[in-house]
Amino acid sequence: MTDNTNHHDAGSGADKPRERVIGTPSLSEGATLATATGDPHRRHEGPYLAEETHVRSEEMQRKGERMASLWFLVAFLAGIGFFVSYFSFAPLGEGQPSISDPGTTQVSNMLIGGTLALALFGIGAGMTVWSRRVLPHYEVSSPYDDLSSSEEDKGSFSEFFMRGAHESGFTRRPLMRRTLLLAMVPLGVAPVVLLRDMGPLPGDKLKNTLWADGRHIVVEGTTQRIRAEDLTTGGMISALPEPEDPEEGLSLDEQANTVIILIRMDPQDFEAGMSQQQLEWTYEGIVAYSKICTHVGCPAALYEPTTHRILCPCHQSTFDAANGAEVVFGPAHRPLPQLPIRVDDEGYLVAAGDFSAPVGPTFWDVGVED
Template identity: 60%
Template sequence: MTENNTNSSGDETPERVVGTPADEKPVVTGAAVSEEGHAGPYPASETHFNTEEGQRRGEKVASVWFILAFLGGMGFLVSYFVFTPGDIADPQLGQYSNALLGGTLTLALFGIGAGMTVWARKVMPHYEVSSPYDELPSSDKEKGSFGDFFMQGADESGFTKRPLMRRTLILAMVPLGLAPIVLLRDTGPLPGDKLKQTPWENGRRMYVEGTHRHVRAEDLENDPYGMISALPAVDDDHYPHGISLNDAAKSVILLIKMPAEDWKSSMEEDIEVEGEVASRLNWTHNGIIAYSKICTHVGCPAALYERTTHRILCPCHQSTFDASDAAKVVFGPAHRPLPQLPIGVDDEGYLIARGDFTEPPGPTFWDYAKD
């Protein structure tokens, strides 16, 4: 276990093996295997339960798992690029995309885990070292021998001795290493000025989200604390009113009805929409006000409304906005109010937009500065 050496005073002292106590002899358990080609700090007969044949068989099994992991990782990358964002939005293709992405990534991770398990159980050494707590600082001699000890450990683990297993493990890790890089495709490009214009325009009707029905002012008149989620009706001949998924994501609004006495003084502030300046109350209709439903924090739908306090809550990170106070932030990580949509009614009593949002909707970190 240890090798005697003569120190400067001429006394013979045992050389301490890194990872073992200085004064205690380590307890080592194992089964007999071939010593050929073994260079670890302990004899192979004391470190391996498996025979040389068993280790080779374990190497092959682990390599098979690593190859399956590589195929799974490559399948994940291929699936990611085969399906476009438009395909993912499709109900049927989206299911296939999710199944392939999830299945191939599961195979890749499971294959690596299974291969490492076989490696540890069938190839790596099995010995136990037990000792009382020792002094933490190491001597200069022990520090200098760490490199040799590390290489001995690598030899025992089979990483240097088993090239098939080593190469297939590296091969399996390559696709997983590339996965985070290709996923960066989903982080851009920045929207630029795309959010400065939405389908809302003067005279545009709106419909209740998830239905074919246009919104009338009387739909909220009967409830002094009502709330409706709505979208612009771009084309009445096509469901849902001809609006695309991207347009719906940035133009969805909350229509909120509240008593006139609940409005706060900030609602009398002047705002400008399409060159026209008026107070915020002028952009409401009979106590009905419209705000963007998209939270200005990271873009989650701020879809919860507390009637008694007129608070709009985003369930993702608890950003809270006061609907009676120009949707100003009263709690949470959001840094700016929800944009307001000027509204009115047409000759048939349907609610319509009087222009676009007072400022671009969406997360604050996007570039929404006005020209």
């Protein structure tokens, strides 16, 4: 809402109607608007009328410039810290920390996330200080009698815009400008560095695990071998391949790729949908599937014996254990890979080969060579 008052135009000597925003002082009432440049009547001429409503001294603006520059410098140092944290824990070569260690992973995540958050906060804080303590604050009004703009109006707005860019301090205050550009450099490079985690392609690594014909199956977390009679009908056991060196055990990566669930059901419960080969991969109603959900890699560790449903608790992907672990519900797109099993001469369960398909989420299989 605006009101029209007649103000004396010092440049032309004629009275012209002017619009001002309600709440701003009127020049006809003897009020003047001082600016940092010392001009007490600094108003924009033309249809876009601007009055500076917050007066800042040059000293105040310089303090704001120094404070904003300090925040930009903090953002730059935090950005450098992000790269240091990232490459310090990346397994690029021998002798570097393994990211597979849970403690190392936790520290890495805290450092990477913390430094990136501090960098973003520093830039945001610097921009806030810049806006509140350096930039001039205007209230602008413009009449809209005609929807179309004349060439004079367009030129007036262009002049107003360019003057605002100048008053922002970006060109006049090199300390603030340079520290801002410096702070933006690490954040600009960060996405490029993070793309490094998307490669290289896995090749055929996901098609080959430690499982091989004759390798014993042990209870997960132990070295106890499993006999067929150890599983009752309706029972489930999480299991792993027996490590070659019991004292050294399996690495976390090896466990993640090879963990399985053994389920025993009545052989007659296997549906006709299972192929003859899938049936041959079972032993007396015992079937083995990868425990890694094919959605995003969570452990599919829940089993409901009456319906033969395997459930992943993360996103409720559900698989039918009696029908080759086919997906019956949820976001997963392919069955859990099946592990062929048999028994050895001593009656222990052993693998009869490797998985029927690459383990894990579907996107892990991107780029796998046939």
